[in-house]
Amino acid sequence: MIYIPSSAVQDAEWVSSEACVWTAPEWLKAKRRLHGVSKFADCEHLFRVILKIGDAKWSDYLEDLKTLKEQNHGNPERVVDIYRRLWREFERDSSWESIR
Numbered sequence: 001m002i003y004i005p006s007s008a009v010q011d012a013e014w015v016s017s018e019a020c021v022w023t024a025p026e027w028l029k030a031k032r033r034l035h036g037v038s039k040f041a042d043c044e045h046l047f048r049v050i051l052k053i054g055d056a057k058w059s060d061y062l063e064d065l066k067t068l069k070e071q072n073h074g075n076p077e078r079v080v081d082i083y084r085r086l087w088r089e090f091e092r093d094s095s096w097e098s099i100r
Contacts, residue, residue, distance in 0.1 A: 002051075004032055005039055017051050024056030027081055030063035031056060058089040 002020060006012040015032050022044070024033040033056070034040050034047055047053045061082050068079065 002034070004034070004037060007037070017053055020047075020053050021056040021060065022048050022053050024060065025081065025085060027078055028056055028060060028064060029067065030060045058086055061086050061089070 001014045002017055003014055004012060019031055020034050021028075021031045023035045024031060026033070026036065034053065040047065065079070065082050068075070
């Protein structure tokens with residue numbers, strides 16, 4: 001479990017390491033982004049190497065899309081941001097079969 005202190009936009013909370021990523025766009029809701037937490041600025045080695053917390057990946061972005069659909073949130077700008085990020089991920093890793 002990782003204690004994430006409160007910020008201007010989120011309350012403090014305990015989250016499992018599986019619910020975290022090191023880097024991600026600020027709009028990602030599926031996982032908690034640790035890189036943007038000021039108290040964690042000098043802790044990259046702890047999170048990335050010791051706890052093996054990686055960066056956000058395409059499955060996290062798909063989880064955001066799924067949540068938006070289930071909650072009927074029609075924020076078109078966020079949907080476009082998610083699809084743009086998905087496209088960039090697949091340009092780098094062209095394993096299109098994994099999304100099917």
